[in-house]
Amino acid sequence: MYRCRAALVRNNLFGILSAVVLALAPFQAAHGARDATDATYYTLNTANGLSSNRVLQMAQLDDGRIVVYSGSGIDVYDGQRFTRAPVADSGWVGLPAYGGHTHLYVDSGDMLWIKEHRRMTCVDLRRMRQCRDLARKLGDDVADFFVDSRRRRWVVRADSLCLDGGRLALGLPAGAGRLQDMDAVGGVVYAFFGTGRVVEYSEDGRMVHECTLFAGDEWRGYRRTSLLAAWRDSVFYQVRTGGRGSVLLAYMLGSRAWRTVMKVPTLLHTLTVTPQGIIYATCPNGFLRIDPSTGECRQHRELRLPDGSMLATGINTVCLDREGGVWLGTYASGLLYTSPYSGLFDTSPVDIRLTPILASVYLNGREVVPGRSYGGRVVLDVTPPYVDDITLSYGQNSVAFRFSTMNYVRPRSTCYRYRFSGDGGRWHTLTADSALGLVDDRGALYLPFVGLPPGNYVLEVMASTGTGQWQGAEVRRLGVRVLPPWWATPVALSAYAVLAVALLAASFVAYGRVVRRKTARRAREDELMQRVKTLAERLSAYEGDGRVVLGEGSGQSDCRQRLTPAEAEFVSRVTAVVERNISTQGYSVGQLASDLCMERTGLYRKLTALLDKSPVAFIRSIRLRRAAEMLAGGGMSVAEVAEATGFGSTGYFSKCFQAEFGCRPSDYQAAGRRRD
DSSP, X not given: OOOOOOOOOOXXXXXXXXXXXXXXXXXXXXXXXXXXXXXXXXEEOGGGTOSOSOOOEEEEOTTSOEEEEOSSEEEEEOSSOEEEEEOOGGGOEEOTTOOSOOEEEEOTTSXXXXXXXXXXXXXXXXXXXXOTTHHHHTOTTEEEEEEOTTOOEEEEETTEEEETTSSOEEEOOTTXXXXXXXXXXXXXXXXXETTSEEEEEOTTSOEEEEEEOSOTTGGGGGOSEEEEEEETTTEEEEEEEETTEEEEEEEETTTTEEEEEEEESSOOOOEEEOTTSOEEEEETTEEEEEETTTTEEEEEOEEEOTTSOEEEOOEEEEEEOTTSOEEEEESSSOEEEEOTTOOTTOOSOOOOOOOOEEEEEEETTEEOOTTOEETTEESOSSOGGGOSEEEEOGGGOOEEEEEEOSXXXXXXXXXXXXXEGGGTSOOEEEOTTSTTOOBOTTSOEEEEEOSOOSEEEEEEEEEESSTTOOTTOOOEEEEEEEOOOGGGSHHXXXXXHHXXXXXXXXXXXXXXXXXXXXXXXXXXXXXXXXXXXXXXXHHHHXXXXXXXEXXXXXXXXXXXXXXXXXHHHHHHHHHHHHHHTTTOTTOOHHHHHHHTTOOHHHHHHHHHHHHSSXXXXXXXXXXXXXXHHHHHHOSSOHHHHHHHTTOSOHHHHHHHHHHHHSSOHHHHHHHHHHHO
């Protein structure tokens, strides 16, 4: 173990240094659990799915997952398995002002920034892939890069520290040396420089305070790298390394005073602080546990494994999770983990704040791969832990979700509570002992939903270490939307509505046409019947009052003249002869003259003088009047009527009928039937 020397009092700014001595009594956490440095360590390595046993750096995400960087890629552990994203050499950009070792940042956009000596790259945690262009978009003039506690990105350009996006630029003081670290607490930006100077900036970019730790050129022995960790927004702990080894400093935000906690002649790799204020720092021969309040320091070179053996290995990095567990990254043995609850015979109640993590989504029993198309639709465009809403096609309505938590040591104690709006929104509590077997012995929850009807649903899940410990538990909400079939989609319904309107409009148009046609047909029928009636009156007028109706055909106008009784009797006799021979085809004027015992020329002259019609036209009119009567009476076809009235062909009969009455015989016959 390192024996820490008592430091001298340095001015009034530094306070009194507590002597750093070795101690054997283990640290007791506030909840009474055992000291993590004396506990059993569990291993997670390539046999458990880790891509490499070489761990360079680690970080914990907001939902509790652990990010592990191995140099060739990152692995994210969700309590059940590791998910890997490779990091290629071609995706790095230069970072000329950074001379330190591996550093991980996570910004507000879930981007993981990896800084190494003189270079930087970025990994999109939502899609688990390296973003080769995002780092380049920061600009070629970026000398260094930081992310503060509020997850904001900062870049160093020339002599300025700029908030990414250009909203704020802080001027770096001349002669302060290289900017090694920075952070923001309570609206104040703190900048730590290689010369040991710290500068405070207000929110509007003004420099409000500046102080220096080192006297003279002592800073030259610790100017290589800087590690910074904030504790309760009241203290910054900083490890500085250089040719003299490492120094652990404390900067009190309230009093703006520096204090040297300890100095060691070796390099400290990483630094982290527990909620109780205990510092863990890794070194080539294990790790240190430091209590700043007492100056107590313990070095641990060997770690106890579950089988009772001891592991003596170089520890490269340390990370504390929010459940109080300690994660150690090694050069060749993967991850080592211990928890305050890891005792073999420890049965004390466990009260760990757990966050349900959506680890996987399954469709029809197959795990969904983010970015892959299923049935023409990309179901997950990001990895499951970042999914807030999921949209499924009508044929994808059998879905299952797997949740995990970061309860490593006692996973079987994990309890879940869920409710689903599709089943009435009632809360259901599940444990590893539940009859349905939805929670396995590793603490994973599997929730299947089969045959979901189209609609919108909400799934809510909580996790805890006891069935009655739900007060204040985090709720993981997931929106699920099942689309209707294509024939019931809004587009289809809109098309149906448009089609219905079009059909209705077409129906109105067709109905209007039918009404107009019926009206026109009824008008024509009335006109025909009037024509027939008028014709009948004309042809029979001579029989009643001695008038003769002269024809209207061929565009002639009607004219009437009074006949003498002798003339009327002659016309009546001619009419009777024609009617007796009405069915005789080819009944000619010569035959009519012979039947009347008259000369053809005399008959022509007399009929023309009396009726203003030729004998041929008179015979045809008599036949057409009789044909109209037969058609109106029904029972005979047009052809039969044509034959019965002496017309040689149906076509000629139709032509004569239309010339006489203005319509075809078939139309007249149909009109007569409808009128009846």
